[in-house]
Every structure is written in structure tokens, then in C-alpha cells.
Amino acid sequence: MAQSSPVTLQFVRPKSSAGAFSTVKILINNQHIGDIENGSTFTYRLVFSGKGTIELLVNSSIYSKTLSFEAEQGSVYSFETGFADMGVYLLAIDNPAFEKQKQALAVQSSAPAQQQTNVGTSQREPASQVLIDRTNKSVTLQSEKELDSEAIRQQWLQKGGLLTGTSFVGGLSVLYKETDDIWITGAGLNMAFNQTIFNLKIPEYKAGPTSWTSFHFGYGLAGSANSVEIEFPGTGFDAVTSTSYQLDVSMNAGLTIGLGRFIDRTNWRGAAIELNYKPVYSTYIPEDGEAQSNFNFSGFSIDFNGSNFTSTMNKIAPKAQVKFSIFILPPVNDMPFFVSLNLGALWYSK
Numbered sequence: 001m002a003q004s005s006p007v008t009l010q011f012v013r014p015k016s017s018a019g020a021f022s023t024v025k026i027l028i029n030n031q032h033i034g035d036i037e038n039g040s041t042f043t044y045r046l047v048f049s050g051k052g053t054i055e056l057l058v059n060s061s062i063y064s065k066t067l068s069f070e071a072e073q074g075s076v077y078s079f080e081t082g083f084a085d086m087g088v089y090l091l092a093i094d095n096p097a098f099e100k101q102k103q104a105l106a107v108q109s110s111a112p113a114q115q116q117t118n119v120g121t122s123q124r125e126p127a128s129q130v131l132i133d134r135t136n137k138s139v140t141l142q143s144e145k146e147l148d149s150e151a152i153r154q155q156w157l158q159k160g161g162l163l164t165g166t167s168f169v170g171g172l173s174v175l176y177k178e179t180d181d182i183w184i185t186g187a188g189l190n191m192a193f194n195q196t197i198f199n200l201k202i203p204e205y206k207a208g209p210t211s212w213t214s215f216h217f218g219y220g221l222a223g224s225a226n227s228v229e230i231e232f233p234g235t236g237f238d239a240v241t242s243t244s245y246q247l248d249v250s251m252n253a254g255l256t257i258g259l260g261r262f263i264d265r266t267n268w269r270g271a272a273i274e275l276n277y278k279p280v281y282s283t284y285i286p287e288d289g290e291a292q293s294n295f296n297f298s299g300f301s302i303d304f305n306g307s308n309f310t311s312t313m314n315k316i317a318p319k320a321q322v323k324f325s326i327f328i329l330p331p332v333n334d335m336p337f338f339v340s341l342n343l344g345a346l347w348y349s350k
Contacts, residue, residue, distance in 0.1 A: 007077070008075070009044045010041065010043045012078070012102060013040055014039065014104075014105070015038055015039030022060050022190075022342055024058050024060045024083075024088055025060065026042065051070055051071065053069070054071045056090060058088050065087075066090070080097075080098075106305065106307055129141075129142050139326075139327075146320065148320075150320040150348075152348045156350075159202070160200040164348065166194070168191075169342070169345075170191045171191075171340060172342075173189075173341075174339050175228075175337070176331075182231070185229045187227050190222070192220065194219070199215045200214045205265055211259050213255070213258070214256040215254070216317075219250065221247075229242075243287040244285065245285040248280055248283075256274045259272075268308060269307070271305065272306075274304075281296075324344075326340070
């Protein structure tokens, strides 16, 4: 009996100021398979025989995009997602384009932080920047501040052992559009809490090949509420209102193995393989009808990175900091008035 080969779906989200602190949810055939953060990649493998139709959906707050295609077993399909002027977007791209963007993200994560557009004189002071898009007239204000627990993370990177990371993200968005024929009002609220325990065995300095390992295990809770009302002034039609809620409960476990050598006493370079497993239980509650629940137990991903020890660990356990952003899109031409506020914090403890 012939064995089925998995279909590989790989997603890239370029680093951008638009929606920087908002998470994009990824669903396959109405099942939530994972989330993708700003400036990151996500890989998922789906097993089925022969050919089949896959429906992708990306969602964040009150926006979503779908894409359907015929997939063959054993094939690799690449996609780009993120935030554009009118919410989230989802594009099919070829595999070379995916690899090019993935390499660009790796370079950005390992490069020294640029300070020319930031306001702030030290690491512990808030660093802020204002971005203006002359095309759609949007304005983005971003501010971030390193937290005191970053010293705990830095000590952990030097000595290894156990570390606990805790994060909270909250966001609020409002949409309004008014024409002679239709009024649209929308609002979205989302919150997420995650806690992860890391166990790191740092590479031992010696001549020749050496290795290191990092294991993590944690859980997450995420909830969102979205509401949209459409009115038809002067027509006599009743307004149409849609409200929905979603709750996600997730577990996550991961193992990273690095193989390489020391260039000097403080510079380890090599390759790292990352194995991650994230099952998610989701409940969607529409305004009308019954709640819909599903458990996605197949959230497995694998990734290969060629980089140094520090940049790899910065991806696994990012810097302790608090971030705040405001995005304002004025009602220019056919665009709606849109405002989003996001607050995120990540801190560590031993």
C-alpha cells in the first residue's frame, strides 16, 4: 500500500510597522493551525492522499483573507501574509521568493539595532518612532522599552539552565466608513497570555565541533471579540449586525539542537534545527447559531537555520521589553477611518 507524502505549507510574514504587534492567525479548512508574528516564518505539514482542495484563511481582529487551491501530496507551497492598507493580506509566492525573504529576516535578526529613527538615549529609556506613509496618509507611532528582567535573560544565555518567560498582548481596533448609501462601524478586541519554561544547555568552548540544546514547554490563552454593524440610511432596511467571539487554548513544546564550532571564545557559528509542536483547542461563538469547537493536534513544524548562537536564541527567547503602537488610517478617498492600539510585554524570571 502506497504511503501518503505530506503537503508542506510555509508562510512568511515580512517585518513591517503596519500591525507590528498584532498576531495573524492561520486556519486550514476552518481549523486553526497556528499564529505568525511580525517578521517570522511558520511551516505546517498536512498529510493526505492524491490531490485535494485546501482553503487557507488568515485572520486578525476584524479582518480576514482566504485563498483556495488544489494541492498534491509531496508538494511544497509558499505564502506571504501580513498587514496592508485594508487589513491583512495573503499571497501565494514561489519557493525561491520564500527562501529569499526568510534569509532577509535572518539577516535583520542578527544585525545590530538601527538607532537613526529612534528617540531614546539608553536601552532602559523608551525608544520611539513615528512612521508616515505618504501613499495612504497613515501614521504609525511605535514605542518600546527594555525591561529590567532582560538582565536575567542575558545571564541565562551565559550560563544556561532554567528560565520562565511570560508575555501578554492586547489590542483594540475601530473601523468606520460612511457613504451616501452605507454606514459601516466595526470594533475588535483581542488579548493573549503565554507562559513558557526554557531549559538551555549552552555550547562548551573547545576546539573542533561542539553542540548545544534548548528545550521549552508552555501554554497559552487567547481570546477575541469582533463586531460589525452595517446601516443603510434612507432605504428603510434594518441594520445588519454581526458579533463573534473566539477562545484558543494552546500548549507548546519545542527542541532546538545546534551543531557547529567556536570562531573565537564568544562567537559560536553553525546550524540549528528547530522542532516545535503546538496543539490548539479553539472555540468560535457566532452571534447566531451554536458554538463551533475543534482540536488541532497536528500543529508540528520543523525549521533549519544557519546562524550564530545569539541570533538563534534571540528568536527562541526574545528580549524582555514592553511595546506600544498606534496605527491611524484616515478616511482618504475610498478608505475607511481605522485606528488600532496594541500593547505587548514580555518578561522573564528564574
